[in-house]
Amino acid sequence: MTPFTLPISLDGQLFQASELKVGPVRRAMVGLAELQKGGDTPEKGVQLLDLMAETVALSLRPRHPDMTTEKVQDLTTKTELATVFRQVLTFSGAKEASPGEAQAQVE
Helix, strand or coil: CCEEEEEEECEEEEEEEEECHHHHHHHHHHHHHCCCCCCCHHHHHHHHHHHHHHHHHHHHHCCCCCCCHHHHHCCCHHHHHHHHHHHHHHCCCCCCCCCHHHHHCCC
8 A cells, every 4th residue: 555645846846745653743843832932033943944844854755765954945945844844744643733833933
C-alpha cells in the first residue's frame, strides 16, 4: 500500500510531502508554542524560520532525499514557508498550525 502524499509547490516546483510521524509533529508544535511566548525578537524570527523549514524538509525527504532545511529556505518566501508548514502539520494530524501566527512571529 502506497502512503498518501501531499503535493506542495515550492518556487513553482511540485514536490510530494509525506505524513510526519508523531515525534516531529510534537517537536514542531512545542517549538512553535515556545517561540510564541514573550515578545518578538529577531532571534525568535530566525528560530521560527528554521523550525518551519526543518519540518517541511523532514516531510519531503522520503520522496526527495536531497531536500535540506537550507534548500527549503532557498525555495520559499516567508509567507510560502508559513503556508506550507501549516499544510504539512495539518496533513500530519496536528490540530493547530496557524500560518498567520507563524508569519506574525517572523515579521
